[in-house]
Amino acid sequence: MGAIVGYARTSTTEQVAGFAAQQRMLEAAGVTKLFSERVSSVAARPELDRAMEYLREGDQFVVTKLDRLARSVADLVRITELLATKGVVLKILDMNLDTSTPTGKLMLNLIGSIAQFERELMLERQREGIAKAKVEGKYRGRAPTARAKADEVRKLTDDGIGPMEIARRLDIGRSSVYRILGT
Known part of the structure; x- marks a missing residue:
C-alpha cells in the first residue's frame, strides 16, 4: 500500500x-x-x-x-x-x-452529474430572469468600461506605452486593449 x-x-x-x-x-x-x-x-x-x-x-x-x-x-x-x-x-x-x-466510483460520477445539472438549471434561470428584465426595461447589461477608454488607450499607445502597462494604468483587461487597437 x-x-x-x-x-x-x-x-x-x-x-x-x-x-x-x-x-x-x-x-x-x-x-x-x-x-x-x-x-x-x-x-x-x-x-x-x-x-x-x-x-x-x-x-x-x-x-x-x-x-x-x-x-x-x-x-x-x-x-x-x-x-x-x-x-x-x-x-x-x-x-x-x-x-x-x-x-x-458510481457515487462520484453521480455527484458530478447532479452538480452539473444544478449549474445548468441555475444558468437557465439566470438567462430567463435577464430576458424578463430586458422586456420590462430593467436590464441594461454591464457598462462597457474598456470601450469608454478607447481614446485613452490610443493616446497611451501613441506615447509608446505597451498593452500590459496600458491595461494596468486604465484598470482594464489586456485583451480589451488589443481589441481596441485591432490587433
Missing part, C-alpha cells in the same frame, strides 16, 4: 478554525503527507498541483469535502481522471466516498 496524502484548503486566511479542523480530520484519517493552502478556489492552487505531482500508484488522496478539491464538475473530472491514470484512490471524508470501490 502506498502513501496516504492529504489536501486541505480554505478560501481566506480568516478561516483558521476551518483550516485547523481539516488538518485534524486528515491526520485522523492517517494522512502522512499533507499539502495545504489558503487560496480561493478560483485562484491558482499550487499546493494542489504539487500534491498531484507527488502522488504515485497505490497512494490514497484524501480530502475532507468535495468543495475543498474541485471548483466545478469539469475540474472534478480532470482531477479524478488524473488520479485514475496514476492509479491513485480518492477518498472524500465527509461523504465516506472511496473510489477504490465500484460504489465509490
